[in-house]
Amino acid sequence: MTLAAEETESVISPAGRQLRQGNKAPRPARRWMTLIRREPLAAACLAGIALLVLIALLAPALAPYDPNNNDVLNRLKGPSATFWLGTDELGRDLFSRLLYGARTAVETSFQSVGMALLIGVPLGLLIGYLGGWWDRVAMRVTDIAQSIPSLIFAFAVIAILGRGVNQTAIAVGIVFSIIMLRIARGLMLRERELLYVDAARVGGLSTPRILFREILPNVAGPLIVEAALLLGSAIMLITMLSFLGLGLEASTPDWGSMLDEARKYQVLHPFMALPPGLAIMAAVLLFNFTGDSLRDALMGRRRVAHRKLRQDRRARNAPKAKAPVQDADTVLTVQGLRVSYLSESGKPMEVLSDISLDLHRGETVGLVGESGSGKSTTGMAMVGLLPDTASSSGHVWLGDTDMLTAPAAEAAKRRGPEIAMVFQDPIGSLSPVHTVGQQLIEPMQHHLGLGKEEATRRVIELLEMVGIPNAAQRINDYPHQFSGGMAQRAMIAMALSCRPKMLVADEPTSALDVTVQAQVLKLLGRLSTEFDMAVLLVTHDLGVVSEACDRVVVMYAGEIVEVGKVADVLAKPRHPYTYALLKATPRNEAPAGRLPTIPGTVPPPWDFPRGCRFAPRCAFVKEACTIAPVALVDGVRCVRAGELSLEVGA
Amino acid sequence: MTALLQVKDLAITYRTGGSIIPGRSRTFDAVKGVSFDIAAGQGLGLVGESGSGKTTVGRAILRLVKPSRGSIKFDGQEVTAFGSNTPLSFRRDVQVVFQDPRSSLNPRRTIRDTLAQVIKRHFDTPDDETQRRAAELLDKVQLPSYHLDRYPSELSGGQQQRVAIARALAPQPRLLVCDEPVSALDVSTQSQILNLLSDLRRDLNLAYLFISHDLAVVRQVSDFVVVMHRGAIVEQGPCETIYTEPQADYTKLLLSSVPALDAWKRRAGLNA
Numbered sequence: 001m002t003l004a005a006e007e008t009e010s011v012i013s014p015a016g017r018q019l020r021q022g023n024k025a026p027r028p029a030r031r032w033m034t035l036i037r038r039e040p041l042a043a044a045c046l047a048g049i050a051l052l053v054l055i056a057l058l059a060p061a062l063a064p065y066d067p068n069n070n071d072v073l074n075r076l077k078g079p080s081a082t083f084w085l086g087t088d089e090l091g092r093d094l095f096s097r098l099l100y101g102a103r104t105a106v107e108t109s110f111q112s113v114g115m116a117l118l119i120g121v122p123l124g125l126l127i128g129y130l131g132g133w134w135d136r137v138a139m140r141v142t143d144i145a146q147s148i149p150s151l152i153f154a155f156a157v158i159a160i161l162g163r164g165v166n167q168t169a170i171a172v173g174i175v176f177s178i179i180m181l182r183i184a185r186g187l188m189l190r191e192r193e194l195l196y197v198d199a200a201r202v203g204g205l206s207t208p209r210i211l212f213r214e215i216l217p218n219v220a221g222p223l224i225v226e227a228a229l230l231l232g233s234a235i236m237l238i239t240m241l242s243f244l245g246l247g248l249e250a251s252t253p254d255w256g257s258m259l260d261e262a263r264k265y266q267v268l269h270p271f272m273a274l275p276p277g278l279a280i281m282a283a284v285l286l287f288n289f290t291g292d293s294l295r296d297a298l299m300g301r302r303r304v305a306h307r308k309l310r311q312d313r314r315a316r317n318a319p320k321a322k323a324p325v326q327d328a329d330t331v332l333t334v335q336g337l338r339v340s341y342l343s344e345s346g347k348p349m350e351v352l353s354d355i356s357l358d359l360h361r362g363e364t365v366g367l368v369g370e371s372g373s374g375k376s377t378t379g380m381a382m383v384g385l386l387p388d389t390a391s392s393s394g395h396v397w398l399g400d401t402d403m404l405t406a407p408a409a410e411a412a413k414r415r416g417p418e419i420a421m422v423f424q425d426p427i428g429s430l431s432p433v434h435t436v437g438q439q440l441i442e443p444m445q446h447h448l449g450l451g452k453e454e455a456t457r458r459v460i461e462l463l464e465m466v467g468i469p470n471a472a473q474r475i476n477d478y479p480h481q482f483s484g485g486m487a488q489r490a491m492i493a494m495a496l497s498c499r500p501k502m503l504v505a506d507e508p509t510s511a512l513d514v515t516v517q518a519q520v521l522k523l524l525g526r527l528s529t530e531f532d533m534a535v536l537l538v539t540h541d542l543g544v545v546s547e548a549c550d551r552v553v554v555m556y557a558g559e560i561v562e563v564g565k566v567a568d569v570l571a572k573p574r575h576p577y578t579y580a581l582l583k584a585t586p587r588n589e590a591p592a593g594r595l596p597t598i599p600g601t602v603p604p605p606w607d608f609p610r611g612c613r614f615a616p617r618c619a620f621v622k623e624a625c626t627i628a629p630v631a632l633v634d635g636v637r638c639v640r641a642g643e644l645s646l647e648v649g650a
Numbered sequence: 651m652t653a654l655l656q657v658k659d660l661a662i663t664y665r666t667g668g669s670i671i672p673g674r675s676r677t678f679d680a681v682k683g684v685s686f687d688i689a690a691g692q693g694l695g696l697v698g699e700s701g702s703g704k705t706t707v708g709r710a711i712l713r714l715v716k717p718s719r720g721s722i723k724f725d726g727q728e729v730t731a732f733g734s735n736t737p738l739s740f741r742r743d744v745q746v747v748f749q750d751p752r753s754s755l756n757p758r759r760t761i762r763d764t765l766a767q768v769i770k771r772h773f774d775t776p777d778d779e780t781q782r783r784a785a786e787l788l789d790k791v792q793l794p795s796y797h798l799d800r801y802p803s804e805l806s807g808g809q810q811q812r813v814a815i816a817r818a819l820a821p822q823p824r825l826l827v828c829d830e831p832v833s834a835l836d837v838s839t840q841s842q843i844l845n846l847l848s849d850l851r852r853d854l855n856l857a858y859l860f861i862s863h864d865l866a867v868v869r870q871v872s873d874f875v876v877v878m879h880r881g882a883i884v885e886q887g888p889c890e891t892i893y894t895e896p897q898a899d900y901t902k903l904l905l906s907s908v909p910a911l912d913a914w915k916r917r918a919g920l921n922a
Contacts, residue, residue, distance in 0.1 A: 194753045194754075195754035198714055199748065203745075203767075203817070204736070204742065204768075204771055205768075214756055218756070370836035513700055514863065514904060514907040514908055514909075515699065517907065540836065541837075543910060544909045546909065546910060546912065546913040546914045566914045570914055571914075581838065584840070585911060586866040586870060587866055587911055588893070589869070590890055591871075595844055597838065597845060601809075601839065
């Protein structure tokens with residue numbers, strides 16, 4: 001399922017790009033409005049923080065009394081018009097103390113987190129960037145520091161520095177610096193692997209510049225989130241310290257010490273504990289919510305993308321379609337398949353338009369196209385694994401089942417015994433914490449109802465069939481112990497375990513080396529004959545199609561532009577796109593001047609031309625091409641199919 | 651003619667499974683005794699599969715990894731002797747284009763920023779001159795100048811790779827290390843970038859170290875080819891000689907494994 005999610009991402013990413021394009025450098029006011037609209041919780045939290053800071057700043061003006069003004073005559077009074085929240089054992093006004101407590105809380109927490117940012121972040125970034133011995137020594141030191149409970153650590157620091165607002169902030173700041181250091185170092189370790197950092201080094205930029213100008217802006221998001229969460233922790237830690245009578249001086253009004261006083265009178269005046277308790281809770285919650293909503297806002301968990309496009313009402317109310325009469329050879333029939341997503345700007349965008357296609361037993365069909373052509377989405381639709389955010393119409397008939405509309409449980413039952421799938425990244429498709437054997441044997445027990453021994457025997461047989469040497473021993477290995485080629489063989493074995501009638505292979509060899517690719521393609525060819533199954537080979541490489549396929553379906557911008565026998569299409573393409581793609585594919589031949597190219601790029605789904613979608617890049621375009629959508633006639637979608645003669649040279 | 655770049659007996663060993671105790675960590679020889687030369691203006695193709703060490707060789711030349719043995723001489727200067735600070739003059743002369751333009755451009759910087767900071771760093775030009783040069787660079791890679799104020803995420807893969815090339819050209823290098831520069835691109839964009847690289851090489855007399863797993867691509871851009879397998883060179887020679895008369899068994903295997911566009915002809919023959 002993680003793979004399905006990945007697919008989704010790659011499908012919707014153009015939408016993300018458009019969104020960023022649309023929001024390029026908005027004016028500040030607009031930006032705030034967008035924030036409020038898109039992230040109401042984040043906006044509310046920011047407003048809450050602003051309010052808290054304002055109270056802290058204006059405490060002297062807002063408080064009706066001096067927070068330390070003793071008034072023994074009015075000690076331990078309940079709430080009244082004079083003392084809104086009552087008074088404590090020395091007759092000090094609790095409301096005033098609460099306001100001044102906010103001041104203390106804000107002062108200490110911001111100071112300590114600020115210190116953590118100023119010390120922990122640069123140190124962490126530097127240590128992560130330098131790596132090696134620096135990293136190892138620094139990490140062991142922080143390990144030791146973090147093995148001491150933070151409260152005890154803070155005690156120790158206060159014991160040395162003495163009590164007071166600044167001293168407490170420093171004590172907590174040291175604890176938090178270590179936390180921040182670890183986080184910044186972790187982020188740096190990840191960021192350091194990215195090529196833009198290498199590019200900056202090769203560009204001759206100085207280390208401080210690379211750290212703070214190049215990398216810091218890219219890791220600022222997670223650091224800000226962490227800082228917000230730490231503000232909450234800071235309030236907790238500081239109130240805890242003063243509740244225990246440590247940290248702040250007795251004269252400093254503070255929520256923790258208020259709570260401590262309330263504790264002494266909890267039987268007589270239970271109300272006393274309420275204001276400071278609620279204040280602490282509210283402040284901590286405020287910062288935690290802020291952290292969480294910032295995380296959502298900054299790290300791109302976009303709710304909009306998850307909104308589903310409402311199904312076309314006509315399609316929903318249409319009478320239940322009946323499976324077409326298929327001849328004995330036909331395994332799968334795609335009829336008028338359309339798939340749309342909702343772009344983040346809210347407009348529907350059709351990524352697949354009117355796909356119709358039959359697959360027969362024993363044949364290998366190449367589904368070829370560039371990125372953005374919709375070839376992978378077509379494959380996912382066939383196995384009934386379109387992401388939830390997609391809306392679709394048309395049919396994918398696998399026998400009597402429409403994989404497109406069948407309930408999820410029904411479609412899942414077909415996957416395995418009737419249709420199976422192999423993905424591009426074999427090692428990523430396997431769980432890293434289970435042995436390859438476990439991952440193959442258990443589904444087999446489940447699907448075929450075999451006993452453990454019987455299933456194990458079958459798995460070993462299958463692995464031997466796909467050419468894994470020492471299969472009986474290798475089932476005890478973990479995926480990382482497999483090479484890419486061997487892992488892909490294992491995935492193929494897994495896919496074939498229930499003898500499906502059809503296999504969808506999505507770029508099965510793109511991540512493999514050429515020598516291994518040749519072997520895996522050969523294996524797929526052999527298995528398709530042996531199992532008499534239909535294979536849909538999704539690929540970007542016409543060479544692979546030529547090596548391994550009987551028929552080819554060429555896709556461009558969500559449409560099939562040409563279908564035919566491989567020998568026919570590759571020798572004499574009828575669509576200018578197929579022709580151009582063939583010419584642009586590098587051949588293993590001596591260079592002969594400039595390489596033929598296709599000008600421009602594949603248009604994004606929200607920008608498909610009205611007429612022929614290839615027209616803007618086509619060398620043979622004429623006016624008729626741009627007027628209306630072109631139909632697929634006799635296996636080719638081109639207005640000029642009859643008149644063009646597109647011979648590919650020897 | 652002396653070579654622009656001379657790599658001699660280069661070996662690179664990685665430590666795997668780090669341990670604090672010296673001598674306890676395991677090691678992995680990524681590159682074992684590799685030697686080759688690149689002349690000024692020459693295109694050298696470095697071919698190999700994953701794990702062949704080809705990328706590591708490129709990174710050593712760029713001083714992104716430390717060689718454990720051997721010498722790398724650029725323009726007569728020993729690159730391995732530079733110490734921890736790489737001289738700016740070397741950074742000016744040797745530049746890089748990586749495989750994945752998406753991650754090789756800083757997502758938080760506009761194209762203008764990305765180019766300007768390299769220009770400024772190397773030439774310390776006044777602002778208006780920096781801007782002029784940035785626009786000129788974009789023109790060199792055939793991108794309209796309105797892209798200057800865009801962010802990388804707003805460009806297509808091919809456009810991003812053009813920006814990466816423009817950035818590499820900014821210091822006016824003499825050697826360009828291209829590490830799989832077209833592998834992440836679609837076929838139609840791939841040939842555009844390959845043509846651009848050929849044009850630039852001709853116009854600027856650039857030398858290329860062209861690292862790739864794709865034999866068909868390497869053949870289009872190289873004068874000389876080095877074939878690597880498991881960290882060692884199995885064969886090197888003039889490009890066409892390697893492709894037409896491969897000597898090593900491994901080279902032969904590699905060449906025969908490349909999916910051929912006209913494979914259907916062979917298969918049709920077999921089936922008939």
